[in-house]
Amino acid sequence: VSIREVAKKSGVSIATVSRVLNNYPDVSDETRRRVLEAAREIDYTPTQAARTLVTKRSWVIGVILFTGLDHPDIQHPFFQEVLAGLKHGVGAAGYDLLLFANEADSDGAGRQSYLTRTRHHHLDGVAVMGVSARDPMVRELARSPVACVAVDIDLVGPRTGYVMSDNVGGAARAVRHLFELGHQRIALIGGPTETRPGADRLLGYRKELDTLDLEYSPAYVQIGDFYPQSGEDAMRALLALPEPPTAVFAASDLMAVGAVGAAREHGLSVPEDLAVVGFDDVQIAALGQPPLTTIRQDKVALGLRAAESLVEMIDDPKATPPALTVPVELVVRESCGSRVRVLQRGDARG
Amino acid sequence: VSIREVAKKSGVSIATVSRVLNNYPDVSDETRRRVLEAAREIDYTPTQAARTLVTKRSWVIGVILFTGLDHPDIQHPFFQEVLAGLKHGVGAAGYDLLLFANEADSDGAGRQSYLTRTRHHHLDGVAVMGVSARDPMVRELARSPVACVAVDIDLVGPRTGYVMSDNVGGAARAVRHLFELGHQRIALIGGPTETRPGADRLLGYRKELDTLDLEYSPAYVQIGDFYPQSGEDAMRALLALPEPPTAVFAASDLMAVGAVGAAREHGLSVPEDLAVVGFDDVQIAALGQPPLTTIRQDKVALGLRAAESLVEMIDDPKATPPALTVPVELVVRESCGSRVRVLQRGDARG
DNA sequence: TTGTAAGCGTTATCAG
DNA sequence: CTGATAACGCTTACAA
Numbered sequence: 001v002s003i004r005e006v007a008k009k010s011g012v013s014i015a016t017v018s019r020v021l022n023n024y025p026d027v028s029d030e031t032r033r034r035v036l037e038a039a040r041e042i043d044y045t046p047t048q049a050a051r052t053l054v055t056k057r058s059w060v061i062g063v064i065l066f067t068g069l070d071h072p073d074i075q076h077p078f079f080q081e082v083l084a085g086l087k088h089g090v091g092a093a094g095y096d097l098l099l100f101a102n103e104a105d106s107d108g109a110g111r112q113s114y115l116t117r118t119r120h121h122h123l124d125g126v127a128v129m130g131v132s133a134r135d136p137m138v139r140e141l142a143r144s145p146v147a148c149v150a151v152d153i154d155l156v157g158p159r160t161g162y163v164m165s166d167n168v169g170g171a172a173r174a175v176r177h178l179f180e181l182g183h184q185r186i187a188l189i190g191g192p193t194e195t196r197p198g199a200d201r202l203l204g205y206r207k208e209l210d211t212l213d214l215e216y217s218p219a220y221v222q223i224g225d226f227y228p229q230s231g232e233d234a235m236r237a238l239l240a241l242p243e244p245p246t247a248v249f250a251a252s253d254l255m256a257v258g259a260v261g262a263a264r265e266h267g268l269s270v271p272e273d274l275a276v277v278g279f280d281d282v283q284i285a286a287l288g289q290p291p292l293t294t295i296r297q298d299k300v301a302l303g304l305r306a307a308e309s310l311v312e313m314i315d316d317p318k319a320t321p322p323a324l325t326v327p328v329e330l331v332v333r334e335s336c337g338s339r340v341r342v343l344q345r346g347d348a349r350g
Numbered sequence: 351v352s353i354r355e356v357a358k359k360s361g362v363s364i365a366t367v368s369r370v371l372n373n374y375p376d377v378s379d380e381t382r383r384r385v386l387e388a389a390r391e392i393d394y395t396p397t398q399a400a401r402t403l404v405t406k407r408s409w410v411i412g413v414i415l416f417t418g419l420d421h422p423d424i425q426h427p428f429f430q431e432v433l434a435g436l437k438h439g440v441g442a443a444g445y446d447l448l449l450f451a452n453e454a455d456s457d458g459a460g461r462q463s464y465l466t467r468t469r470h471h472h473l474d475g476v477a478v479m480g481v482s483a484r485d486p487m488v489r490e491l492a493r494s495p496v497a498c499v500a501v502d503i504d505l506v507g508p509r510t511g512y513v514m515s516d517n518v519g520g521a522a523r524a525v526r527h528l529f530e531l532g533h534q535r536i537a538l539i540g541g542p543t544e545t546r547p548g549a550d551r552l553l554g555y556r557k558e559l560d561t562l563d564l565e566y567s568p569a570y571v572q573i574g575d576f577y578p579q580s581g582e583d584a585m586r587a588l589l590a591l592p593e594p595p596t597a598v599f600a601a602s603d604l605m606a607v608g609a610v611g612a613a614r615e616h617g618l619s620v621p622e623d624l625a626v627v628g629f630d631d632v633q634i635a636a637l638g639q640p641p642l643t644t645i646r647q648d649k650v651a652l653g654l655r656a657a658e659s660l661v662e663m664i665d666d667p668k669a670t671p672p673a674l675t676v677p678v679e680l681v682v683r684e685s686c687g688s689r690v691r692v693l694q695r696g697d698a699r700g
Numbered sequence: 701t702t703g704t705a706a707g708c709g710t711t712a713t714c715a716g
Numbered sequence: 717c718t719g720a721t722a723a724c725g726c727t728t729a730c731a732a
Contacts, residue, residue, distance in 0.1 A: 353726060403709065
């Protein structure tokens with residue numbers, strides 16, 4: 001009964017009120033003024049549910065993010081920043097974000113598929129991160145006609161695209177930096193190869209080794225899971241080698257931190273005895289000891305691009321899904337023994 | 351036209367379909383079976399918007415979180431974990447989470463008030479964090495009849511309550527730990543006193559000084575903003591004192607990390623020359639160098655408790671709003687020179 | 701145990 | 717330029 005109140009108060013029909021509220025041009029100035037005033041006076045707010053029901057638009061975008069309490073992606077600083085960018089991007093266009101809850105229902109019934117839930121909420125689009133491209137529910141979503149963009153996952157479909165960092169280029173850049181500093185025995189602590197970033201950073205590593213005419217040794221490649229403990233384990237394995245590396249490129253800052261810890265525990269100091277470069281440039285990279293040289297991903301841009309693409313696809317049903325790659329940047333700090341220190345705006349800050 | 355399909359397919363009226371879908375008891379087993387099967391066959395999903403319209407329940411809970419791109423709370427590891435707990439708690443009860451976007455609208459019109467937006471989306475409740483209790487929009491929400499719980503903010507109202515960590519006790523515990531280690535000149539790097547955690551941690555600090563019969567010196571109290579840079583600045587100021595402290599309690603881990611950096615820069619080493627204890631136990635505390643002794647907040651529990659309270663208030667309109675305090679715990683690592691090392695499950699991990 | 705029908709608060713179509 | 721009125725998809729009396 002709410003648009004009705006406004007109608008009554010301003011002495012017009014509800015249809016006219018609706019016109020005014022939706023900025024239709026064919027309303028007289030005087031009428032428009034009266035309606036707006038009445039609406040303000042009674043503090044009227046249109047109900048989204050009713051609008052959604054008729055327009056089939058909810059102005060809400062879903063976000064898929066693994067949030068198990070054990071290894072919650074939502075706690076990984078990387079996703080956090082992407083989320084901030086995403087929120088800004090969609091927010092500027094008038095959308096809100098709905099976090100998909102991944103837990104089992106209280107009634108024991110497992111959660112429903114992403115697609116089902118997307119329809120349930122009439123979501124206008126969905127952003128996907130931190131899940132596997134091979135997950136059946138993700139695939140179902142990608143095949144469906146809902147606008148969808150993945151971050152750092154090579155998901156494609158009729159209305160599904162992705163944005164990701166230049167992982168290959170970034171990895172190559174890291175290796176080259178190490179080489180330029182005089183290192184020849186450069187190891188990799190990689191990410192899971194079934195993830196696109198994991199695979200691409202390995203690819204970049206190998207490619208650059210090739211370019212540099214350095215020998216590729218499988219023993220120098222240890223695979224972790226992007227989290228600190230795995231970096232520590234990987235480093236121990238590398239240190240146990242008959243001829244340990246003098247430099248390590250870790251495919252995530254968190255693993256790099258773990259590696260530094262293992263090296264230190266082994267009596268080595270970084271960067272004197274071992275050079276380390278990470279990937280991501282999350283907060284801890286600048287704050288740790290030593291401050292980590294790393295490949296910075298523009299995480300906020302990733303989120304922003306995803307948001308833009310989403311909005312574009314929503315507005316234009318036949319827009320081409322994105323396949324964007326966002327540039328990365330080498331940030332030289334102190335974990336490689338370089339004397340150069342690049343102070344970046346925002347470093348060592350919240 | 352969708353519940354109708356199910357009705358047609360199963361040969362009953364839409365009312366009956368609705369009954370089945372909502373688990374009403376007064377439906378024959380046979381009918382129930384047929385309806386359920388039909389629904390499954392055509393992959394039917396009820397539309398939330400339509401339900402919301404009639405039941406006035408959206409099964410969505412809003413989350414207010416400052417997310418400016420500059421100092422986004424969403425990036426603060428503390429809020430992140432609380433959010434994870436919150437998501438789990440509400441998810442288990444069948445709710446989803448809507449992130450309020452705080453940006454200006456594209457059309458230039460400023461965002462509407464939290465209350466307005468709550469009504470717009472027909473939210474069943476809202477969780478509030480990272481904002482000031484004095485913010486007019488927050489107060490408006492607190493006064494309103496919407497179920498509302500704040501985390502680490504002492505918001506109260508007819509239907510709004512809060513959950514927070516035992517900040518006073520935690521601060522006192524930190525000071526006592528330092529004292530037990532032999533320190534007498536204990537400084538505080540506090541948080542903004544207009545925030546409840548800032549004020550309470552200062553209170554706990556003073557109280558414990560009193561209990562311990564240590565003299566309180568205003569010069570030993572520096573106020574920061576919970577972020578690293580302010581900790582660094584505060585530490586410099588303390589170090590410039592004629593008689594600098596031998597120990598520092600920082601009201602956040604991030605500030606503690608900043609303080610350690612400043613001390614190191616000043617030629618001091620931690621813990622040999624200066625003992626530091628932080629507050630929060632965010633990821634970086636365990637991973638930093640040296641690993642930080644800190645007061646651990648059970649952030650996930652904070653979120654979980656908030657979720658429970660919210661659900662309770664939603665279910666029972668006359669439930670009393672919560673005023674919970676969650677216990678904290680001293681985690682001894684290496685920044686205070688203690689030999690004891692408590693290994694906590696999950697330390698140094700993702 | 702089941703069906704009919706009246707809304708819920710909007711938008712959109714069609715006259716006027 | 718404005719007003720009736722029929723949807724939108726569902727829940728819920730009220731009857732049967």
